[in-house]
Amino acid sequence: MLKIKNLHASIDGTDILKGIDLEVKPGEVHAIMGPNGSGKSTLSAVIAGREDYEISQGSIEFVGEDIMDLSPEERAHMGLFLSFQYPVEIPGVSVTNFLKTAINESRKGRGLEAMPAKDMLKAMREKMAMLEMDKSFMSRSINEGFSGGEKKRNEIFQMAMLEPKLAILDETDSGLDIDALRIVANGVNKLRSKDNAIVVITHYQRLLDHIIPDKVHVLFNGKIVKSGDKSLALELESKGYDWIKEEITA
Amino acid sequence: MDVFKDKLLSSFIVFENQLNGQKKQPFHQKRREAIDVFEVKGFPTVKDEEWKYTNLKPLFNKDFNVFHPGEDSLEFSDIRRFFLSESDTYKIVFINGIFASWLSSTTHQNYDICTFSAALENHRDVVDKYAGSIARNQESLTALNTSFAKEGAFINIPDGKVVDRPIEVLYFTTDSDNNTFIQPRNLVVVGKNAECCIVERHQSLGKQLTVNNSVTEVMAHAGAQVTYHKIQNDDDNASLIDSTTIKQERDSKVTVHTFSFGGKITRNNLEFDLTEAGAEAYLYGVSILDKRQLVDNHTIVNHMVPNCYSNELYKGIYDDNSRGVFNGKIHVHPHAVKTNAFQENNNLLLSDKASIDTKPQLEIYADDVKCSHGCTIGQLDEDALFYLRQRGIGVKEAQALLMLAFTTDALKEIKIPELKSKLNRLIARKLNVNLDFNL
Incomplete structure (x- = not known):
């Protein structure tokens, strides 16, 4: 599904990623954890194709294709989805209109016909119910005046509508209270299948109580310094990151 | 410019001689006074503070036809796309400044929706009372218009009447043996508690240069509600100078929307006189320009008495080599206490060569007023752009x-x-x- 080799990335001359190797297979859930400033958000932005970063070395393959030269929208059309840590507010563009445009542009990108409005409306209703969202969301402007939790729920709602092959959830748990966390996590779990994969980027273990990862990686100073199973996340939760720093520098 | 000015001055004598009986009407005296103003002042130049950013010289250095022959070859099907609706609107349509009755849909039932030339014959009382009494007669281009004023839209709504559908006013120009200069003159009088909604558009159908020097006067009596939309999407060979002045009485509400999407030079002089308490003025503008287009919005809101409200919001998007000018003046006269006036002008510049000159101007001569203004100039938000693209939406x-x-x-x-x-x-x-x- 996703194969990253020796990825180096910098912004404005500052190296952020210093040799990342990561392979995610269909059906898997990976968690990437790490302290602030370790490069987690950069990694997700680079995978999604943000153009501000300079990539000096390495490769990214998605569903068997080299995507290094593809635009963000082309990557999205292939089935890559990034749930943003800070979803952008766009006044004047309704959630419905935005999703309609996004879905139909993605379908066009894959050579498919536009989705009939009736089918789209039906799908929207179903997914909103799944995420316990109020119908009024559909006519509101994207993220405008949304609470932190509403923004994150809206991200997962879009994920549900776009049905990506790979979803990267960047700090989806931040800003969520316990109930919203459970709803969002349940939504994500319902979207899991043997054909798609999820990368969860998080600071804390608590989201991983709900979305159980197959693999956990620790990102530190632009490198994956440790990988393990879900017990690694628990260990990090109880011991913090310092022991890892010591292990590396030792 | 002097050559064309001389042509206009001599054309006035020709024009006057064609008027016959109308020469004796009071309105003609206003024409005569106006031509004198134009003769003294001439075309405005960039030395004039109000025309600093908009140079008319390259425009009026050309020669234009001032008088136009009738044109009757245009069919509704040729121009249908410029209308809101085929049947559900009143229409006052002109081709090269001449009324095109077969394309129009006018009325005299309940209210008068017809032409200024018809009003000069049949509604002289209204013309004499209002025409030339609201416009800024000392502005040279307004004076030029007044001196030749004969044709345009006439909308006269008696007290308490609500016009049942939008009124479309369309000015088309076509090619002839020379460039085209037309001077539409619109008069809108809306009675007490009466309502109407107007959509005005100027459209060149030819390849030659066209200049519209248009003057509109709007009288909104007590409690009247008027919504005026100006669609400015003309071709790159066409320029428009629109001077619209609005006088409002007690508790009237007037909204003017200006949509500027095209045209070589578009200059909007929009001025409100709020003369009685409770009057509300709303000014909305959206300009989206590219290539070498220029839009210059000059607005003035005169708060002349206490307890009036005005709200102005202009948004501009400029690409390529296009230019924008925004000059918004709020004038709070002495004694106009409890004035509530807001103004905002926001701009996006999409290219290094596009520019906007924006100047809020607050002149406040009264205490106890609430006035605010703000202007911004920026670019598209890169984070928002990435967000949309990540969802599969193409960059364009x-x-x-x-x-x-x-x-x-x-x-x-x-x-x-x-x-x-x-x-x-x-x-x-x-x-x-x-x-x-x-x-």
Whole structure:
């Protein structure tokens, strides 16, 4: 599904990623954890194709294709989805209109016909119910005046509508209270299948109580310094990151 | 410019000789006074503070026809696309400044929706009372218009009447043996508690240069409600100087929407006189320009008495080598206490060569007033662009969505569904995308 080799990335001359190797297979859930400033958000932005970063070395393959030269929208059309840590507010563009445009542009990108409005409306209703969202969301402007939790729920709602092959959830748990966390996590779990994969980027273990990862990686100073199973996340939760720093520098 | 000025001055004598009996009417005295003003002042130049950023010299260095022969070859089907609706609107249509009755749909039932020339014959009392009494007669281009004023839209709504459908006023120009200069003169008088809604458009159908020097006077009596939409999407060979002055009485509400999407030079002089308490003025502008287009919005709101309200919001998007000018003046006269006036001008510059000169001007001579203004100039938000693209929306469409989002505050007050969908199409075409925006 996703194969990253020796990825180096910098912004404005500052190296952020210093040799990342990561392979995610269909059906898997990976968690990437790490302290602030370790490069987690950069990694997700680079995978999604943000153009501000300079990539000096390495490769990214998605569903068997080299995507290094593809635009963000082309990557999205292939089935890559990034749930943003800070979803952008766009006044004047309704959630419905935005999703309609996004879905139909993605379908066009894959050579498919536009989705009939009736089918789209039906799908929207179903997914909103799944995420316990109020119908009024559909006519509101994207993220405008949304609470932190509403923004994150809206991200997962879009994920549900776009049905990506790979979803990267960047700090989806931040800003969520316990109930919203459970709803969002349940939504994500319902979207899991043997054909798609999820990368969860998080600071804390608590989201991983709900979305159980197959693999956990620790990102530190632009490198994956440790990988393990879900017990690694628990260990990090109880011991913090310092022991890892010591292990590396030792 | 002097050559064309001389041509206009000598044309006035020809024009006057064609008027016959009308020469004796009081309105003609206003024409004579006006031509004297124009003779003294001439065309404005960039030395004039109000015309600092808009140079008319290259425009009026050309020669134009001032008088035009009749044109009757145009069919409705040729120009249908410029109208809101085939049957559900009143229409006052002109070709090269001459009334085109077969394309129009006028009325004298309940209210008068017809032409200024007809009013000069049949509604002299209204003409004498209002025509030339609201416009700024000392402005040279307004004076020039007044001196030749003979044709345009005449809308006269008696007290308490509500016009049942939008009124479309369209000025077409076609090619002839020379460039075309026309001077539409519109008079709108809305009685007490009466209501009407107007959509005005100027459209060149030819390849030659066209200049419209248009003057509109609006009288809104107590409690009247007037909504005036100006669609400015002309071709690159056409320029428009629009001077619209509005006088408002007690508790009247007047909204002017100005949509500027095209044209070589578009200059809007929009001025409100709030003369009695409770008057409300709303000014909304959306400019989306590219290539070498120029739009210059000069607005003045005169708060002359206590307890009036004005709200102005202009949004501009400039690409390529296009230019924008915004000069918004709020004039609070002495004693106009409890004035409430807001003004905002926001701009996006999409290219290094595009520019905007924006100047809020507050002149406040009264205490106890609430006035605020703000202006911004920026670029499209890169984070928002990436967000939309990550969801699979192409870069062009993503930019278009963000631009529409930027203008949306200035579009949300539009009430006519046909106008909404027309603007939707115009904006999509202007931004070169095939998107349904759901305004």
